[in-house]
Amino acid sequence: MHVVVLAEFAVPSGGAEKVALESARGLAETGLTVTYVQAIEGPADPLLDHPRITRIGLGLADVWTRSALSAALSAIWHREAARRLVRALDGLAWPPDVLHLHQWTRSLSPSVFPVLFARSVPVVTTLHDYFLACPNGVHYRFDRTEPCALTPISVACLAAPCDGKSRAHKLVRVARTAALRAAIGRRRLDVVHVCDASRMRIGGLLGRFDLAHHRIDNPVRVPFAPPADPASGNALAYVGRLTREKGADLVAEAAALAGLTALFIGTGPLEAELRGRPNVELVGWQAPEAVERLLRSRARVVVAPSRWYETGPLTVYEALAAGLPVIASNRAGAAEKVADGVNGFVVEPEAGVLAVALRRLASDDQARALGRAAHARYWAAPMTLAAHAEALVKLYHGLLRERAHPAAAVLSLDQPLDAVS
Structure with missing residues (x-):
C-alpha cells in the first residue's frame, strides 16, 4: 500500500x-x-x-x-x-x-x-x-x-x-x-x-x-521507564504555549492559592504577564528529553486547564506515562484518560477549583498513589507509535x-x- x-x-x-x-x-x-x-x-x-x-x-x-x-x-x-x-x-x-x-x-x-x-x-x-x-x-x-x-x-x-x-x-x-x-x-x-x-x-x-x-x-513516543516520584516534586507543571485559552494564567493563580511554584515549560503571549509573578518559574521551550527530566525531577502534578475544547494535549498522556498525576480541564479531550480521583482530577478550568484539587495532592501518600495509578493505567494500554x-x-x-x-x-x-x- x-x-x-x-x-x-x-x-x-x-x-x-x-x-x-x-x-x-x-x-x-x-x-x-x-x-x-x-x-x-x-x-x-x-x-x-x-x-x-x-x-x-x-x-x-x-x-x-x-x-x-x-x-x-x-x-x-x-x-x-x-x-x-x-x-x-x-x-x-x-x-x-x-x-x-x-x-x-x-x-x-x-x-x-x-x-x-x-x-x-x-x-x-x-x-x-x-x-x-x-x-x-x-x-x-x-x-x-x-x-x-x-x-x-x-x-x-x-x-x-x-x-x-x-x-x-x-x-x-x-x-x-x-x-x-x-x-x-x-x-x-x-x-x-x-x-x-x-x-x-x-x-x-x-x-x-x-x-x-x-x-x-x-x-505518544515515550519509552517505558519506572514511575516518577511526584511526592518529591515541589512544582505545579504546565507544558505548552502560554495562552489564555490554554489556561496558563489559571495555573499561576492556582499555584499561588495552593502555595506551590508554577513551572512553565513553553513560551507564548502571556509570558511577560506571568514573569512578574513571585511564584512563577519560566524555562522556555525545551527539547522532549529535557521536558521529561524536568517533569520527573520537579513536578508534583501536571496541569492542563484548557478553557477551549482542546482535542489533546499530548502533554497529559506523556505525564501519565511518566507516572505523574494530572489535573485536566473537563473541556480537554485528554481528560478522557484521567480517572477523577484515581490518576488525577478532572475539573472546571477555574483557578479556585484547580487550587482545591492541588490541595488534595498535599499529602505525599496521595501524590504517590495517584502517580502509581497513572503509570499503571497508561502502560496497561499504551498509546504507542506501533x-x-x-x-x-x-x-x-x-x-x-x-x-x-x-x-x-x-x-x-x-x-x-x-x-x-
Whole structure:
C-alpha cells in the first residue's frame, strides 16, 4: 500500500505536524510505502529518515508572513498550492492508495481538497482542531474567554468578534470556511478524531458534509521507564504555549492559592504577564528529553486547564506515562484518560477549583498513589507509535475494501464509533 501523508511542515512545529511525522514513520515501520508531502519550505525531522519514506517539498511559504492582502487571498484559496500539489502527485513513481491530510491552514488552503478528491482514492484528514467547521479553528470566543455556543457561519457567528486577532482576520477566516465548504461539497471525506469529545462536539457542526467518522488515539513516543516520584516534586507543571485559552494564567493563580511554584515549560503571549509573578518559574521551550527530566525531577502534578475544547494535549498522556498525576480541564479531550480521583482530577478550568484539587495532592501518600495509578493505567494500554500505525493501517484497508465492495460496507458505517476503526 502507498500512503501519501500531507502536512505543512516536516518538523514538529505543532501538534498536527508532530502527529503527521510520527504517523509517517509508524506506517513505514509496518512495511507500507509512504510519501511525505511537506508544503512549507524548511528542514525535515530525522523521523523521516527511513527507506520506505520519500519526502517531497512543495516549496511554499507560510501565507501569514506575506502582506495583508496577499495573505488573505492565499488563505482563502491558494491556487499555486493546488498547482504544486497536482505536480507532486502526478510525479509520484506510482499512484497513492490513500491520501492523508493533517493540516492546511498555513499554506495549502481549501484549494487542495479538489486536488485530493480528483485522485479517486480515499481522502482522510485528522481533526487536530475545529477548522473544518469553525472559522477560528477552536470553537472558542476569544472576546469572552469561553467556548463558543454559536452555529458556525450563522448570522450570529458572522457578527461575533470572536477571533483572537481582529475582525478583519475573522472575515478572512469566514471566507476561507465558505471556500472550504464549497470545495468539499458532498464528496466523501473520512475524518479521524483523536478524542471522543471531538467526535461528539464536531459531529453536530458538520451535518451537511458526507463524513465518515473514525476514532484513533494520537501516538505518544515515550519509552517505558519506572514511575516518577511526584511526592518529591515541589512544582505545579504546565507544558505548552502560554495562552489564555490554554489556561496558563489559571495555573499561576492556582499555584499561588495552593502555595506551590508554577513551572512553565513553553513560551507564548502571556509570558511577560506571568514573569512578574513571585511564584512563577519560566524555562522556555525545551527539547522532549529535557521536558521529561524536568517533569520527573520537579513536578508534583501536571496541569492542563484548557478553557477551549482542546482535542489533546499530548502533554497529559506523556505525564501519565511518566507516572505523574494530572489535573485536566473537563473541556480537554485528554481528560478522557484521567480517572477523577484515581490518576488525577478532572475539573472546571477555574483557578479556585484547580487550587482545591492541588490541595488534595498535599499529602505525599496521595501524590504517590495517584502517580502509581497513572503509570499503571497508561502502560496497561499504551498509546504507542506501533498501536497508532496499526489502527491507521486497519482503517486504510477498511476504506479500500469499502471502495472495492461498497454494498458489503454499508453495515460497517452503522457500527458504534469504537468499532469503526
